Amino acid sequence: MQTAVTPESDPGASMAPGSEAKPTSQPAVAIEHLRKTYGSLVAVDDVSFSVSEGEIFGILGPNGAGKTTTVECAIGLRSPDSGTIRLMGLDPHADKARVHEFTGVQLQSGAFPAKLRVGEIMDMYRSFYPHPADVSELAGALGLADKRKSYYRSLSGGQQQRLSVVLALIGAPRIAVLDEMTTGLDPQARRDAWELIEHVRSRGTTILLVTHFMEEAERLCDRVALIDSGRIVALDTPAGLAARATGSKSVRFIPSAPFDESLLTRLPEVTAVEHDGRHIVVSGTGELATAVIVALHAAGVGTQDVRIDASTLEDAFVRLTGRHMHEAEDGAES
Amino acid sequence: MSALPLSPPRSRRGAFGNMVLNEARLAWRQPAGMVAGTGIALLLLVIFGEIPAFRQPSSGLGGYSPFEIYIPILMAFSIAIIAFTYLPGPLVSYRELGILRRLSTTPVPAYWVLAAQMIVQACAMVVTLALVVAVSIVFFGIPAPRSPAGLVLSIALCVAALFAIGLTIAALARTSGAARGLMAATLYPMLFFSGLYYPVQLMPAFIQDISDYTPLGAAVKAISDSWVGEFPPAQQLLVLLAYALVFGFLARRFFRWE
Numbered sequence: 405m406q407t408a409v410t411p412e413s414d415p416g417a418s419m420a421p422g423s424e425a426k427p428t429s430q431p432a433v434a435i436e437h438l439r440k441t442y443g444s445l446v447a448v449d450d451v452s453f454s455v456s457e458g459e460i461f462g463i464l465g466p467n468g469a470g471k472t473t474t475v476e477c478a479i480g481l482r483s484p485d486s487g488t489i490r491l492m493g494l495d496p497h498a499d500k501a502r503v504h505e506f507t508g509v510q511l512q513s514g515a516f517p518a519k520l521r522v523g524e525i526m527d528m529y530r531s532f533y534p535h536p537a538d539v540s541e542l543a544g545a546l547g548l549a550d551k552r553k554s555y556y557r558s559l560s561g562g563q564q565q566r567l568s569v570v571l572a573l574i575g576a577p578r579i580a581v582l583d584e585m586t587t588g589l590d591p592q593a594r595r596d597a598w599e600l601i602e603h604v605r606s607r608g609t610t611i612l613l614v615t616h617f618m619e620e621a622e623r624l625c626d627r628v629a630l631i632d633s634g635r636i637v638a639l640d641t642p643a644g645l646a647a648r649a650t651g652s653k654s655v656r657f658i659p660s661a662p663f664d665e666s667l668l669t670r671l672p673e674v675t676a677v678e679h680d681g682r683h684i685v686v687s688g689t690g691e692l693a694t695a696v697i698v699a700l701h702a703a704g705v706g707t708q709d710v711r712i713d714a715s716t717l718e719d720a721f722v723r724l725t726g727r728h729m730h731e732a733e734d735g736a737e738s
Numbered sequence: 739m740s741a742l743p744l745s746p747p748r749s750r751r752g753a754f755g756n757m758v759l760n761e762a763r764l765a766w767r768q769p770a771g772m773v774a775g776t777g778i779a780l781l782l783l784v785i786f787g788e789i790p791a792f793r794q795p796s797s798g799l800g801g802y803s804p805f806e807i808y809i810p811i812l813m814a815f816s817i818a819i820i821a822f823t824y825l826p827g828p829l830v831s832y833r834e835l836g837i838l839r840r841l842s843t844t845p846v847p848a849y850w851v852l853a854a855q856m857i858v859q860a861c862a863m864v865v866t867l868a869l870v871v872a873v874s875i876v877f878f879g880i881p882a883p884r885s886p887a888g889l890v891l892s893i894a895l896c897v898a899a900l901f902a903i904g905l906t907i908a909a910l911a912r913t914s915g916a917a918r919g920l921m922a923a924t925l926y927p928m929l930f931f932s933g934l935y936y937p938v939q940l941m942p943a944f945i946q947d948i949s950d951y952t953p954l955g956a957a958v959k960a961i962s963d964s965w966v967g968e969f970p971p972a973q974q975l976l977v978l979l980a981y982a983l984v985f986g987f988l989a990r991r992f993f994r995w996e
Contacts, residue, residue: 479843480843481839481842481843501845504843504844504845505845509840509843511836511839511840511843513836514835514836514837514839514840515835515836516835516837517764517832517835517837519763519764519767519768520760520763520764524759524763525760527756528753528756528757528759528760531752531755531756532753532844532845532846533844533845534845571840575845
């Protein structure tokens with residue numbers, strides 16, 4: 405994918421608020437002690453985090469955990485009960501108009517008039533922003549280039565979703581807030597969207613990404629806040645979270661010949677060796693796979709069909725909340 | 739607040755124009771209201787004008803022919819149909835679809851879309867009313883309005899009153915279905931009091947009194963007076979202005995963007 409999502413050439417324009425004068429000090433997003441209730445339901449309870457410029461920050465959790473409420477407060481769509489929110493130092497409620505010039509938003513729900521054409525919607529949204537991105541490049545990156553003459557109602561669900569991602573980025577925002585960006589996308593479209601986001605970030609855009617896809621968070625995010633029942637239960641890099649879930653890994657393989665298990669059990673990395681049909685499953689820590697394969701090779705035993713299982717964000721979620729994501733989603737309201 | 743070196747906003751001239759253009763496209767592509775508001779009014783005008791009995795002056799109608807009586811009624815009718823087809827329903831569906839919510843995350847105020855819709859409808863009304871006036875004068879030999887200023891003012895107040903009522907319906911209705919129901923429940927009685935189904939002049943006195951205080955009844959009277967007489971009396975104009983102000987206030991008070 406060759407894309408350049410850049411503000412159109414506009415020599416006089418300073419493209420990055422804060423990029424020249426204050427390269428380091430100020431976080432792009434700063435949220436402190438955010439709390440939001442709907443009646444007796446506490447949707448968000450004392451959430452604090454800050455996101456640096458150019459960072460991809462994930463908010464991960466089951467439906468109803470408070471992810472959407474958090475970002476909707478962050479962009480000024482909802483008023484928090486308490487807490488402070490700053491986007492590039494500005495309060496999104498008090499400074500709505502200015503904040504909306506450098507933010508781009510993709511909401512979870514939302515449609516457009518059935519009988520407008522895709523290109524007409526894009527051109528209109530583009531005209532809202534002072535330094536917009538190049539529409540053809542954005543549309544091309546998400547496979548909508550040949551849909552610009554189509555009516556909105558003729559788009560598939562996935563195409564509508566991709567259009568809403570395009571519209572979130574059409575103002576060449578400094579901060580993009582994407583709520584369940586790839587829900588409903590097929591695997592190829594999902595990868596295209598991920599590539600586009602990485603590309604947009606490489607241009608300095610800060611991304612606030614709400615997702616309940618573990619794979620998406622692992623692939624894209626620099627840091628992830630794991631939210632459950634309105635609270636942040638963990639905040640770390642995806643690898644850090646996964647490592648926190650469990651220290652152990654496992655290696656699974658088919659040996660080319662029978663061998664003495666003590667070959668492996670005496671290795672410091674190995675904690676257990678089990679048989680599973682023709683497979684051997686070795687559990688342990690550290691550089692487990694290397695240690696196992698080297699030891700067996702030295703004994704003249706080959707290994708086939710090797711699979712390494714490291715713990716994932718999914719494991720981290722289970723470990724930190726005591727529930728599986730899909731269990732948490734049952735009965736949760738969104 | 740730290741002073742951010744944000745570049746000054748470039749003029750968004752064009753953003754509002756794009757909104758108006760898209761609303762015009764939508765009206766053109768979903769022409770039911772335009773067809774009803776413009777087409778039916780013109781069709782009835784021509785049919786009534788071709789019925790010889792409708793061209794005979796009638797003493798019960800103050801010496802005017804039924805055709806002449808119907809011209810202002812059809813004008814008020816087309817204003818009402820265009821205003822009510824395009825204002826409450828689509829606006830509520832914009833809210834249902836999250837279009838207003840999405841707009842409120844852009845630098846552009848969400849009410850611009852409302853202003854854009856009103857401009858498109860006002861243009862449709864101007865074209866329709868100009869056609870009704872022109873056809874009446876050119877094809878049916880009706881004398882030109884004697885108080886053009888009064889006519890324009892009456893029409894403007896009628897449009898303002900109906901927009902305000904339409905916006906109030908949009909504010910109160912939670913779903914576009916409910917908006918359509920409220921719209922019908924408001925529109926048909928208003929049309930009755932305008933004299934569309936039967937000339938108000940021939941109805942019992944108390945119905946005529948009520949009619950004077952309904953938006954379309956007052957509008958029809960103001961338009962007729964401007965056409966055949968002098969500047970319309972204050973009463974009708976004040977009734978229309980009161981509707982515009984009261985419902986404008988209610989709409990503003992109760993309107994929700996999401």
